[in-house]
Amino acid sequence: MVKKTITKDELFNIIAQIPDPEIPVLSIGELGVLRNIEMHQDKVVVVITPTYSGCPAMKFFEQEILSVAKEAGVNYVEIKTIYSPVWTTDWISDTAKMKLKEYGIAPPQGTSDKSFLFGQPKKINCPKCHSENTELKSQFGSTSCKALYFCKQCTEPFEYFKCI
Amino acid sequence: MTVNEALFNYCLRLGDNSLILSHRLSEWTGKAPILEEDLAITNIALDKLGQARFLLQYAAQLEGKGKTEDDLAYKRSEREFYNSLLVEQPNGDFSFTMARQLLNDVFDFFLYEELTKSTNEPLASLAAKSLKEIKYHLRHCSEWIIRLGDGTEESHSRIQNSLNELWAYTGELFEMNEIDSVLIKENSVPDVSKLKPKWNNMLCEIFEKATLKKPEDGFMHTGSRKGIHSEYLGFILAEMQYLPRAYPSATW
Ligand SMILES: [Zn+2]
Numbered sequence: 001m002v003k004k005t006i007t008k009d010e011l012f013n014i015i016a017q018i019p020d021p022e023i024p025v026l027s028i029g030e031l032g033v034l035r036n037i038e039m040h041q042d043k044v045v046v047v048i049t050p051t052y053s054g055c056p057a058m059k060f061f062e063q064e065i066l067s068v069a070k071e072a073g074v075n076y077v078e079i080k081t082i083y084s085p086v087w088t089t090d091w092i093s094d095t096a097k098m099k100l101k102e103y104g105i106a107p108p109q110g111t112s113d114k115s116f117l118f119g120q121p122k123k124i125n126c127p128k129c130h131s132e133n134t135e136l137k138s139q140f141g142s143t144s145c146k147a148l149y150f151c152k153q154c155t156e157p158f159e160y161f162k163c164i
Numbered sequence: 165m166t167v168n169e170a171l172f173n174y175c176l177r178l179g180d181n182s183l184i185l186s187h188r189l190s191e192w193t194g195k196a197p198i199l200e201e202d203l204a205i206t207n208i209a210l211d212k213l214g215q216a217r218f219l220l221q222y223a224a225q226l227e228g229k230g231k232t233e234d235d236l237a238y239k240r241s242e243r244e245f246y247n248s249l250l251v252e253q254p255n256g257d258f259s260f261t262m263a264r265q266l267l268n269d270v271f272d273f274f275l276y277e278e279l280t281k282s283t284n285e286p287l288a289s290l291a292a293k294s295l296k297e298i299k300y301h302l303r304h305c306s307e308w309i310i311r312l313g314d315g316t317e318e319s320h321s322r323i324q325n326s327l328n329e330l331w332a333y334t335g336e337l338f339e340m341n342e343i344d345s346v347l348i349k350e351n352s353v354p355d356v357s358k359l360k361p362k363w364n365n366m367l368c369e370i371f372e373k374a375t376l377k378k379p380e381d382g383f384m385h386t387g388s389r390k391g392i393h394s395e396y397l398g399f400i401l402a403e404m405q406y407l408p409r410a411y412p413s414a415t416w
Contacts, residue, residue, distance in 0.1 A: 053214025053293060054207075083218065084289030086296065116299040117306060117366075118373075139304050140204035144211060144297075148200060164296045 006072055012037045014072050015046060018064045021057050022143050025103040028061055032091030035082065043076040044069065049087050052144040052164075089163045101127045106149065106160040124160050126151035134158075170346035171284065172226040173246070174353060176236070177343070177389075179219030180247035183237060185268065186212035187400055188255060197258055204304055208265075211297040218290050238408040242398050243391040250333040252397045256326065259312055259319070263326035265305040266370070271337045272298050274362050278354035287352065306370045313374025320375070328379045335384025337363075 015037070016029025028034045031051065038045040046065050050058050062079050069077045089108035092100075097107035106127045121136040131153030138148040139162070146159040189209035196202035220233040250268055255261045276298055279291035312323040338356050347353040371378050387393060407414060 050214070050293075052211060053218065053297060054210030054212070055214065056210065082289075083293050084285070086289065086292045116303050117370075138200035138204055139300055140200070140207040142203065144207045148203075162300075164300075 006074060008037055008039050011039075011044065011069065011072060011074060015065055015068055018061065018068060021060050023100070023103065023105065025099045026092075026096055030093060030096040030099075032087060033061065043078050044074050045078045045080050047080045047082055049082050049085075051087050054144065087164075089161065092161075100161055104128065104158060105146065106158060108161045108163040110163060124149055126153060126156075127158055128156060129154040165342055165346055167346060167350055167352075168226055170343045171352065172223050173343045174347055175219045175223035175226065175287075177246040179216045179223060179236070180245045181251055181268075182212045182219065183216035184245070184247040184397070184400060185251040185265075186210075186216060187404055188251065188253075188264075189261075191255055192261065201258075205261075208301050208304070211294075211301070215290070215294050215297075222286050222290075234408065238405045242393055242401060245393065245397060245401070246388055246391060247397075248333065248336055249385050249388050249394050250330065250337065252394060252400060253330065253333065254396055257322060258308075259323040260326040260330070262305050262308045262312070263323060263330050265301065266309050266367075267327075267330055267334055267337075269298060269302040269305060270363055270366050270370075271334075271359070273302055273366075274359040275354065275356065278359070282352050283350060284352040309370055309376070310374040313371070313376040323374070324376055327376065331379035331381075332383055332385050335381075336386050336388060339386065339389055341389050 012034070013029075016027055016034050018028045018034075020026050020028065020031060020033075028048070033048050033051060034046070035049055036047040038047065046069070048058070048061060048065075058081070065079060066077055069075075092108065100107040104127050106124050109122060109124060123132050124134055124136075125132055126134050126149075129151060131151055133152045135150045135152060136147065137150050137157065140146075141148045141159045145161060145164075147162050148157065149160050150157050186209045189205050189212065192202070192205045193209075194202065196205050216237070217233050220236045224231045224233055224236055248268075250264060253260075253264055273295070276291045276295045279287055280295060282288040282291065309323060312319040314320070338360055340356060344353060344356070348355055368378055385394070
């Protein structure tokens with residue numbers, strides 16, 4: 001049985017703090033991966049959604065959620081992965097975007113690109129020197145959610161959190 | 165054929181396509197021409213694997229025999245796979261891999277765009293999610309096609325030859341059978357024959373920018389809708405399924 005000592009909001013706030021393994025300055029709450037918590041008689045259902053279909057961090061999140069919940073005294077946890085509504089970078093708050101920038105990753109700018117096939121790549125400001133004199137090196141960075149850019153001003157490469 | 169059976173088979177078709185293409189792309193890990201490309205190809209492979217997992221999970225649920233996505237991926241034999249012949253073709257040189265990706269992604273782009281309107285909720289939500297990823301994949305490979313086509317004499321002739329060779333596998337993409345007719349009636353899946361003009365137009369636009377010629381329609385390979393494959397699928401499965409078949413109780 002679920003102990004009645006913890007409320008839904010309390011548990012949500014605890015789970016929401018779990019950091020992303022790739023981008024530790026952001027939590028699953030800030031990323032919008034954690035969608036909801038359902039309190040049932042006999043169990044707690046934690047609802048999550050992946051950023052990308054193949055996001056390898058999802059397995060990590062599942063294990064973390066189970067262990068964090070256990071520490072909070074909740075033993076019967078079920079994890080439900082949903083795909084709708086589709087995850088979008090629009091869910092990342094302005095505060096979280098600032099954290100990304102301070103961490104050295106250019107935050108998503110604007111909304112996803114409509115002219116995806118032949119459109120010019122977006123002008124992205126360097127997170128270190130703020131210069132606009134940057135160049136897209138690859139649409140795919142160290143993880144699916146990031147693209148690789150190069151700043152011609154400070155001659156340093158940096159990552160950009162793609163808009164999807 | 166019931167709607168449920170048709171849906172199960174349709175999910176296998178889409179799921180197998182993603183799974184086998186993912187496996188082929190992952191063969192590039194560590195040996196792509198440049199580091200950025202290594203990252204790109206493996207990221208695309210990972211997206212395809214994620215899509216395959218969703219589809220095979222859903223298929224297992226529809227089948228209702230208590231199987232998991234892993235059972236479907238690792239315990240079916242060659243004749244029970246329904247991926248297109250196109251995606252199982254070996255990587256060849258880099259141009260061949262990019263040509264295969266382009267022909268598949270342009271088709272997937274229009275197919276998944278239609279599937280977002282499906283009356284089947286799981287398919288519609290998977291399609292909405294995958295479409296965002298497919299756009300990135302498509303943009304990536306079309307940039308390479310243009311760069312290679314409009315590059316040196318050598319790169320131009322290599323990409324043109326790759327496209328010419330793979331063209332014979334594109335007829336099959338538009339084939340339909342009873343599965344399609346059952347599901348089209350339910351408005352769950354689109355009539356893919358109607359996607360052909362759009363598929364053609366987008367490819368022509370890319371070929372023009374790449375100074376490439378659209379290959380001529382000729383003999384077209386067929387078989388995968390019935391589970392009949394080229395010799396290559398068996399070798400892929402032998403590698404992919406070896407561990408869970410040799411050690412059935414292995415966990416990872
Ligand atoms: Zn800079």
